[in-house]
Structure formats: structure tokens, C-alpha cells
Amino acid sequence: MGSLTISNVTKTFGSTEVLKGINIDIADGEFLILVGPSGCGKSTLMNTIAGLEDVSSGQLLLANEDVTDRSPKDRDIAMVFQSYALYPTMNVARNISFGLEMRGVPKAERDRKVEEVSTLLQINHLLDRKPSQLSGGQRQRVAMGRALARSPRVYLFDEPLSNLDAKLRVEMRTEIKKLHKRLGTTIVYVTHDQIEAMTLADRIAVMKDGLVQQLGTPNEIYDDPANQFVAGFMGSPPMNFVPCEVAEDGSIAIRNRGAVVSLKVPQSDHLKGQDVRKVILGLRPEMITEPKPERSGEWIVNMTMDFDVTEPMGADTIAIGEWNDVEVLARLSPEAGLSAGENTSVQVDLSKACLFDPKSGERVR
Amino acid sequence: MTQNAHKRSGIADRLEAWLPKIILAPTTLAMIVCMYGFILWTGALSFTKSRMLPQWEFVGFLQFEKLFANPRWDVALSNLVVFGFLFIAISLLIGLLLAIFLDQKIRGEGAIRTIYLYPMAVSFVVTGTAWKWILNPGLGIEKLVRDFGFTDFEFRWLVDQEMAIYTIVIAAVWQSSGFVMAMFLAGLRGVDDSLVKAAQIDGANAWQSYWHVILPILRPVFFSAIVILSHIAIKSFDLVQALTGGGPGYASDLPANFMYTFAFNRAQMGIGAASAMIMLFGVLAILVPYLYSELRGSNRG
Amino acid sequence: MAIGRIGIYALLLAFAAVYLMPLYVMVMTSLKDIEEIRQGNLLSLPESPTFYAWVKAWGSACTGSECEGLAPFFFNSIRIVVPAVLISTLIGALNGYVLAKWKFRGSELLFGALLFGCFIPFQVILLPMARLLATLGLANTVTGLVLVHVIYGIAFTTLFFRNFYVSVPNELVKAAQLDGANFFQIFRHIFLPISVPIFTVTIIWQFTQIWNDFLFGVVYSGPGTQPITVALNNLVNTSVGGKEYNVDMAAALIAALPTLVVYVLAGKYFVRGLTAGAVKG
Numbered sequence: 001m002g003s004l005t006i007s008n009v010t011k012t013f014g015s016t017e018v019l020k021g022i023n024i025d026i027a028d029g030e031f032l033i034l035v036g037p038s039g040c041g042k043s044t045l046m047n048t049i050a051g052l053e054d055v056s057s058g059q060l061l062l063a064n065e066d067v068t069d070r071s072p073k074d075r076d077i078a079m080v081f082q083s084y085a086l087y088p089t090m091n092v093a094r095n096i097s098f099g100l101e102m103r104g105v106p107k108a109e110r111d112r113k114v115e116e117v118s119t120l121l122q123i124n125h126l127l128d129r130k131p132s133q134l135s136g137g138q139r140q141r142v143a144m145g146r147a148l149a150r151s152p153r154v155y156l157f158d159e160p161l162s163n164l165d166a167k168l169r170v171e172m173r174t175e176i177k178k179l180h181k182r183l184g185t186t187i188v189y190v191t192h193d194q195i196e197a198m199t200l201a202d203r204i205a206v207m208k209d210g211l212v213q214q215l216g217t218p219n220e221i222y223d224d225p226a227n228q229f230v231a232g233f234m235g236s237p238p239m240n241f242v243p244c245e246v247a248e249d250g251s252i253a254i255r256n257r258g259a260v261v262s263l264k265v266p267q268s269d270h271l272k273g274q275d276v277r278k279v280i281l282g283l284r285p286e287m288i289t290e291p292k293p294e295r296s297g298e299w300i301v302n303m304t305m306d307f308d309v310t311e312p313m314g315a316d317t318i319a320i321g322e323w324n325d326v327e328v329l330a331r332l333s334p335e336a337g338l339s340a341g342e343n344t345s346v347q348v349d350l351s352k353a354c355l356f357d358p359k360s361g362e363r364v365r
Numbered sequence: 366m367t368q369n370a371h372k373r374s375g376i377a378d379r380l381e382a383w384l385p386k387i388i389l390a391p392t393t394l395a396m397i398v399c400m401y402g403f404i405l406w407t408g409a410l411s412f413t414k415s416r417m418l419p420q421w422e423f424v425g426f427l428q429f430e431k432l433f434a435n436p437r438w439d440v441a442l443s444n445l446v447v448f449g450f451l452f453i454a455i456s457l458l459i460g461l462l463l464a465i466f467l468d469q470k471i472r473g474e475g476a477i478r479t480i481y482l483y484p485m486a487v488s489f490v491v492t493g494t495a496w497k498w499i500l501n502p503g504l505g506i507e508k509l510v511r512d513f514g515f516t517d518f519e520f521r522w523l524v525d526q527e528m529a530i531y532t533i534v535i536a537a538v539w540q541s542s543g544f545v546m547a548m549f550l551a552g553l554r555g556v557d558d559s560l561v562k563a564a565q566i567d568g569a570n571a572w573q574s575y576w577h578v579i580l581p582i583l584r585p586v587f588f589s590a591i592v593i594l595s596h597i598a599i600k601s602f603d604l605v606q607a608l609t610g611g612g613p614g615y616a617s618d619l620p621a622n623f624m625y626t627f628a629f630n631r632a633q634m635g636i637g638a639a640s641a642m643i644m645l646f647g648v649l650a651i652l653v654p655y656l657y658s659e660l661r662g663s664n665r666g
Numbered sequence: 667m668a669i670g671r672i673g674i675y676a677l678l679l680a681f682a683a684v685y686l687m688p689l690y691v692m693v694m695t696s697l698k699d700i701e702e703i704r705q706g707n708l709l710s711l712p713e714s715p716t717f718y719a720w721v722k723a724w725g726s727a728c729t730g731s732e733c734e735g736l737a738p739f740f741f742n743s744i745r746i747v748v749p750a751v752l753i754s755t756l757i758g759a760l761n762g763y764v765l766a767k768w769k770f771r772g773s774e775l776l777f778g779a780l781l782f783g784c785f786i787p788f789q790v791i792l793l794p795m796a797r798l799l800a801t802l803g804l805a806n807t808v809t810g811l812v813l814v815h816v817i818y819g820i821a822f823t824t825l826f827f828r829n830f831y832v833s834v835p836n837e838l839v840k841a842a843q844l845d846g847a848n849f850f851q852i853f854r855h856i857f858l859p860i861s862v863p864i865f866t867v868t869i870i871w872q873f874t875q876i877w878n879d880f881l882f883g884v885v886y887s888g889p890g891t892q893p894i895t896v897a898l899n900n901l902v903n904t905s906v907g908g909k910e911y912n913v914d915m916a917a918a919l920i921a922a923l924p925t926l927v928v929y930v931l932a933g934k935y936f937v938r939g940l941t942a943g944a945v946k947g
Contacts, residue, residue: 052840071378073846085837089859098855099845146841384849385768388760392820393776399791399798399817400783406794419797463681466674479933480682483689486929486936487922488878490895494902494918495688498695498911499708509707543685547937600787603880607899621881624789629885634793641789652785 002063002153002186003028004049009058011044011210018044020210022058026188031180033197034190035233036207042190045207046158049188051075062153073102078147082159084139086131086146092118093127096145103150117145120179137168144179157189161196173199194234198222206230223352228361231282231354237318240288240328242281243358246271252281252355254323257306257343265353266299267365279364282354285318285329290336291347299351305330307340319344404645411638419634428635429643437615438640441623444530448619449598451534452541456594457587459538460545465575467546468553478550481543489540493607496536497523529609529617533601536608541597545590552586553579592655599647620644696720696916703911719912723920727913729900732889736920739897743877745808746893750815751872757816758823758868759861763853765824766831767839777828783821791818792885799886806888814886815876822875823868826939830864831857863935870932871939874925894921 004026011019018041026032034042047053049060051072060068067075078099086095094101096117097110105113118124121141131139140160147155157176161169177200180187191197197204198218206213206221206229214226225231231239244252250268254261265281291302307319307330317337319330332340355364414424432438463481467474484492499505502521510518522528556579564574602621609617611626618626620640628637691708697715698706725735765777795814796805804810834857842852883893892900898921902914929936 047840050840050844052843071381072840072843073848077844079841079844081837081841083835083837085835085841087838087842087856089856098842098847102842102846102851146845150845381849385764385770385773388764389773389776392757392761392780392824395817395820396776396780396783399795400786401779403791403794404786407790410793419793459681463678466678469671469674471675471678477678477682479930480685482933482937483926483929484685486874486925488880488895488925490878490880490899491918491922492688494898494914495692497902498915499688499691501911504703504911505708509709512707539685539688596785600789602789603895603899606880606884607902610903621787621789624792625881625885628793638793641787641792644787645790648785648787652782 003061004154004186004188005059005061005064006045006049007059007061009045009048009060010056011041011048011053012056018210019048019055022210022212024205024212024215026186028063029184029186031187031189031200031202033201033204034188034207035192035194035197035204036213037233038192040207041210042207043158046079046156046188046190049154050077050079050156076150076153077156078150078152078154079156079158080143080147080160082162084131084143084163086139086142088131091128091130092123092134092142092145095131095142096149099146099150113149117148120148121145136164137172140164140168140172144176148183152185154186154188157187159191160189162191162193169196176200194236198234204234206233208233225282225354225363227363228280228282228356231356235284237285237329237331239354240281240283240285240323240326241356242283242323242326242328244279244281244324246276246279248272252279254281255325256303256321256323261303263301263348263350264298265350265355267353267355270365271355276364278358280356280358282356283328283348283350284352285331287349287352288328288330288346289349290332291345295347295349297351299349299353301348301350303346303348304343305346306342307344310337310340312337407638407641411635411642413635415634415638417632417634424635428639432636432639432643435636437618438620438623440615441618441620444617445598445619448530448534448537448601449595451531452537452598453591453594455534455538456542456545457590459542460590461549463542463546464549464553467550478547481546483543484540485544487540489601489603490607492536492540493604496532496539497608500532500535523609524613526613526616529613533605533608533617533619537597537601537604540604541594545594548586548590549583552583556582588655588658592651595651596648599644620647692915692919696723696912696919698912700908700910700912719910719916720920722910723901723913723916727901727910727917728904729892729897730889730904736894736897736901736917738890739892739894740920742808742887742891742897743894746811746815747873747876750812750819750876751869753812754816754819754823754872755865755868757820758825759827759865760853761820761824762827762829762831763857765828766834767836768849777824780821780824783818784825788818788881792881796885806886806891808891811882811886811891811893814882815879818882819872819875823872826868826871827861827864830861834860863938866932866935867939870928870935873928874936874939877925 006022006024006026009019009022010017022041022045024032034045036042044053048055051067051070055068058068059066062075062077087098090098093114096114100110100113114127115124118127121144123138123141123145126134126138126142131142134142140163143160160176161172164172173196180200189200201218203215203217204221205215208229214221214230216224221230221234225234228241232241242254244254246252247262250270250272251262251264252268254263288305305321305328307321309320310332311318311320312334314334317332317334317340319332319337319340321328321330330346332346356362357364410419411428412423412425413420414422414427467478471477500520500523501507502524505520507518507520510520522532560578560582561574564578569577600621601619602625605611605617605619605622611618611622621644624637624640624644627633627640694710694712695703695708696719697712697717699714699716699718702713723735724737726733727735729736729739765773799805799810799814802810804813838856839852842856847855878895879893880895880899883896884899887893887896898917901917
């Protein structure tokens, strides 16, 4: 019973409009991730869901009940903060049980809950410690424990992993995913880490300037971005964006190694009759690889490129070349990466190429 | 920020939303009445012919004219200039010097610092009483030096019309310079170590790195210290009262003593109020530029 | 290099001697009898130390028309200081909590206006305050002095607590709100337990300020309610018979003792208060 409906929510601070009408329906048990650059309004949206900030207009429904005007304590929502926000003078056990204490839950019940939660998170041995005596990862677990103890209808996670080192972050990511599987409770999770977003989410909402740019499954967001911003935001290294001219027949022209190459893209047929002269070609780095003979088809093109720089990443190598005077990244196998340089043969897969309007950044389909 | 202008349901929630304002209400009321209201009241009073009791008969700038025509106010003002300048300059100099020396990894720094600072814990009345005895013409320093063999030595500043104000400088510096030291020391401790190292690598000697690198960083401390010291100087009342009683005659009066004497001992409420307003403007003249630069600085950073 | 360091130590110790000299002179003078004072000098040790001056200063020295020593005024000061410190600190703590964590439209302006109160020369409020106290029937009473000290101390106590609480992360408040704690529960369970240092700083600051106050004391107290600083000044300036410098010094030491003891016991917090009061905002 934890569905959450965000309906036309706006929020203004003084004269700045931080949220400009947010609409998201979150199903019971769904793992929704809010991503976006800093200042996009994702944290504000989180705070309004929690009730820590009032909405300027709009509605919040929790399990089909209007909670817009309810104070945080009456919403049955728990939150894990980026800074963990553990109460510094209380030990771990009291940190976990404080919410229950404030709600008047009897001591025995609280102890039982602390026991249960700390076992689940493997922090039993830390119960008597103060937060200052814990490592970053342990604090993170306690912060989650505090949220879990209340068994709320919705969990909010505000960049919970961004203060951890890289290795621990990956571990905790997996653990959060397992936890969600096990509890099946609705989670709204804010991050600016697009890998976290891709790996954890059932659906992702990409935000910018107080608006949801796109709401969809990780694959939809990755393969079928609604606009250039979403395309550029998700994926690492990011999608290549090459400004191109559109020819009469709908093909697009790129200048590569001094010569102009005409590329036919899936959108070409549609572009043929239209008055579109300039587009931005969006192509993920993994769509430019070393030649793979087994692949062929209408959208596979073989060519040679000059790579100035190669960056071995281990599993693959990023090679940097140039089309139309802008940098273009290719993702090569480590072996191919070794010999990449001038005049390197590559295979370009245009089947997932995206075209964007240079002015609005919207998709040209 | 935890903005919580709830429009919540329930009386408890509504009360809760009002709590922050309810809690600040008494302070706000006290502030409006007892600070700003009283300032206005005093300001208004300074334009009336009030003497023993407030009389709301307005006489324009008469009280201010009387004030500035009064030789005693003249003395008090020029005393404030002399006292303020010397007190601030000497306190800054000693405070900075001691702070720099104390910052040289001194053994027993804690104890020495404690000694420099203890006068600040003591009331100005106590300070005045002590120095009144030390500077006693006859039995004080004069006798001490004579006992050392300088039998012609004279030290009678305390009863000397011209010099009495300087005894106040001595006592005030004794009381406040340790505090300036503490401010500078805190400032010095806040200077990034790598800056000093960088200066050394650039070939600066100790003196040069202080003069060119560290002191410019301490500029805000200088400003804060100057503001606080001038504030102390303008408000100085108890020290004069205890050390010289404003004497001999009124030779060592400061504006604060003038105000007290005229408002409470001489039943010249109008002149007292006028002198208080001049003091307020003096403080504002220092404070407003300072706060302005502070606020501008914090907005930038 | 070594000579340089010796020079530094010599200078630091010389200054230490200068700072200590008045205290030394006070103690020595207070232990001498008047005859010895006339014969010896400031620095000479008492040949036959006597507590005569201390006993007299405490119990029988004249402070104007009555001759009961400083004792009654010492207790006056305590009766003024204790409630004034406690009330102003408590109000400051709550004010600071609100101004740091429960901001509302206008609260910053309010804080700025209050901050200004740390700076105004009190001469500018002396006259109207006297009228107000008279109107309230509190002229020359301990209650009146407590009220004055509370009103003009709040600016500082609020500043201290506000600046301390500002550094507490907002997330703690949010977390506690989500945990169901209300305004006072958050203060009680989250803020109070971390506030021991700032309470210490504030209480010491207020104690020193109010104990050492002379201006409000001399203006608003009456014969029976004068604080010790006023009584000390009267004692020193009362010329009944010969001048007893030893009694003056003993009296000054008695007046200084409470704040000196606090300084020695909690110097760290005292300094923190000074610098907090100094580096405002």
C-alpha cells in the first residue's frame, strides 16, 4: 500500500521557480530514481514528498490519500540522507529506535525492532557505539536501519551513497537492490550518479530546471532518450554529439579525415521530404567499434578514423577521434585499442543513432 | 533551510507551526521597545528642554548647541580622541607583537596566554582601583622607583590635569591588550601552513613572510579588533569612574562620564540625552562601514 | 637563532611580569598593615602578613554612609547575577535554535536588528529605561536590575547560540521531523545534548559581564540593592579617616575573585566566548 502520486507539484522560493509542475505516478513497490544535475530540483521534490517543505501548488497522494497538507510525521515516510544525519549524541540503537520512541511505541517492541533491523543490516555489534565511532559504510547502514525500523510506506533515499568510496558504493548499491527485492516497499531515490540510476531503478525520472525531461525504464532512457539533455546525461562516457548537415535525400554528412562521408540513418526516409537542414547526430561510443565481420546490415558502416588519444579502461578502450571538428569517442576492445591511431578501421552502427534539433535539443524522429 | 510554514490540519500542528514566532516574540518586543524605541525616546528627549524630568516641550537643537558650547564636553571629546587613538594603537601593537612571538612554538604557551588574558576577566572598576593605587603619587610607582635610588623621580600623572587621561590609557591597555593578542593568535593559527612554506621556498625570511604574506591575511582581524576596541573606548565609563573619577576637576572625563554626570547627577536630562545621541552616532560611524564591508564580504564568499 | 629565541622568551616573560604586576601588588598590599604600606613600596613583601584588611573589607569597611563591608553587596551581586544569567541564557538558547533552524520570513532581519543591540552604547537607553523601571515599580530593585541585564544580554546569548546551532546540519532536524519529533522534542533530544560547550561559553560570558557591570548597577540600584562593583567604587572613594589602601586592595580582590576563579577553571571557554563575541555574525 505505498503507491505515490505526484500531481502538478510546483515549488517557488521567492521569485525562483524550483519545481515547475511535476507529474509522476509511482506504483506500489516500485523503485523510482530521480536523476539530474545539481539545482534541477530533485532534492526539493524529495523534500516536498517527505513534507519537509510545502508545495506551492499541486497534490501528493500516498496510497490514494491526499497527504499534501500533512506534516512529515503523519506521512509514514522514512528518509535516508546523504550526510546520514545520525543523531550525534545517541548510540546506534537509540538512533534506530528514536522514530518509534517519538511515536510512543513501547520499549519492548522497540528493542525487538532494533534487533530485527540490526540483524538484517549486520550491525548488531555496533549498537552501543556513537555515530562518531563508526566508519562511513557503517554510518550508512545505521541510517538505513533508522529508516527500516519504522516500516514506512515509502522510503526516500537522498544520494545515500555519494559519501562512500568507490568500492563500498558498489557493494552498498547491490545491497540496496537486494533489500528492495526483499521488502518490496516503494522507494524514491535521488542520485546524480547515472550508473546507480541504471542499475537500481525500475524507472528513472530525469530532471532538469524543475521539469521531468523523461520518465521511463533504464533501457528506454538509455536507448530512446527524449532529448539531447537526457541523451547526454545518461551514459559514461557520454553520447557523441556531432552537428551535421542533412542532404536532400535525408542522409547526413560528416567530414572524416578530410573527406565528406554521407551516412544513411534510420530517420533518413522520414527526413527526406522535410525542411530540416541541420541536425545533431547522437551516437553512443559503443556504436563505434573495431570491425566485427559477423555484423552486417543496413545501418552498419565501415570506415577509417584517425584517433589522437586512446584511454584504456580495462574492459575496453576509449579512442578519441574527430568528425565535423568535434570530438568523437569510440569504444574499442582492448586489443583493437592497442593499435588504434591514424587510419584505423572502425565499424559504425547507426541503427540506434539519434537525431536532435540543434535549437531545441528535442528528438528529430 | 527548514522552512516550515505548515498549513497543517489539527490544532497541535497549527500551534507547532507558530512556535518559532511565539518564542521570538518576547525578544522582539523587548528589542523594539528597549533598544530601538528607547533610542528614539532619547533622541526625542534631546530636542526638549527636559531637566529633572522629561518635559515634552521641543526646543530644536538647543541642547546640542548647549552641549557643544560646554567646555566640559569639549574636554570629554578631545579626551576620547586621545584615549581612543592611543588605546587602540598600543593595544593593537602589543597584541600583535605578543601573538607573533607566542606563535613561535613557545614552551609554556598555555600558561603565558592565561597570564596575558586574565585582566579581561576582571571588572574595569577593579582595574581602576588597582591602578589608582599603583599610580598613587607618593606611595605608588613613584616611591618604588625612588626606593631603587632615583630619589628625584616624580610620577604624578593621576593628579596632573594634562596627564590624567594617559593613566586611563595605561590601565585600559593593560586590561585589553591580552584580548587583542588572543584574537591575533587565533588568526595566526588559522593561516594555512603551506602559505608560509611557499613564502619560505620563494626565499622570504621570517620577517618578510610575516609582513608580506601573513599580516595581509590577518586584515579582517585588524578590522574586528579596531571595531571592538573603539566600541570599548566609546563606552568606557567605569574605568574612568574608578581610576580618576574624571578628575582632576573634569580633566579626564570621557563622553560616557559626561553623559552620566549631566543626566543623573546634574538633572540636565536634555543635555545628557543629546550627548548620548552623539555617542550613538560615533558608534554608528564606525560600525556601519564595518558591517557593510563584512556583509558584502560574506555575500561574495 | 638561539639568541633570537632567548630574546623572544625574555620579552614574553617580561610582558607576563607586567600583566601579573597589578595582581601581585594588590595581593601584597592587601596583606600589609597601613604602617608597612607607608614605609615599604609596591613590590616589597609583607613582613608580617595580616588578614586585617580582608576582614575589614568583607565585614566592616564603609561604602558610603553604612559600614558593613562588601559582604551584603557580594550577595546582592549573586542575587542579580544568578537569575539574570540563567534567564538570558535560556532565552538565548531558544532564540538561537529558532533563528538557526526554524527560519521564517523576516527572521534574518530580526537577527540583524538584534545583532545591532550588541553594539549600541548603553548611555542611549539609560534615561528611558530608568523611566520604564520606575513605571513598573522596579526602580532600585534587584528584580529591576535582573530585567535590565536580561534584556541587554539577550542579544549576545542569542548570537552565541545561533552561531553554534547554524553549524548543526539541517538534515538532523529533517531526520528528527520524519521520525515524528516536534519542535521541543527536537530541541530536547537533538540540540540540548550537543549544547554543553555553548552553554558553558554563554554562561561564563554572561556571568562575567553581569558580575563586572558597573553602569547599570550605579544607575538602577538603590542603597540596599547595589552590586559589588558599585560598592567597591564607593568604598574606595569614601574618605572616612585615613586612606586604607590595604582595605581597598582586599575589597578589589574580593570583587574580582569570582570572575578570576571562573577564568582559571574554565579559561578555554572564557576565551571562546570572547572571540565568539568578538567575531560577530
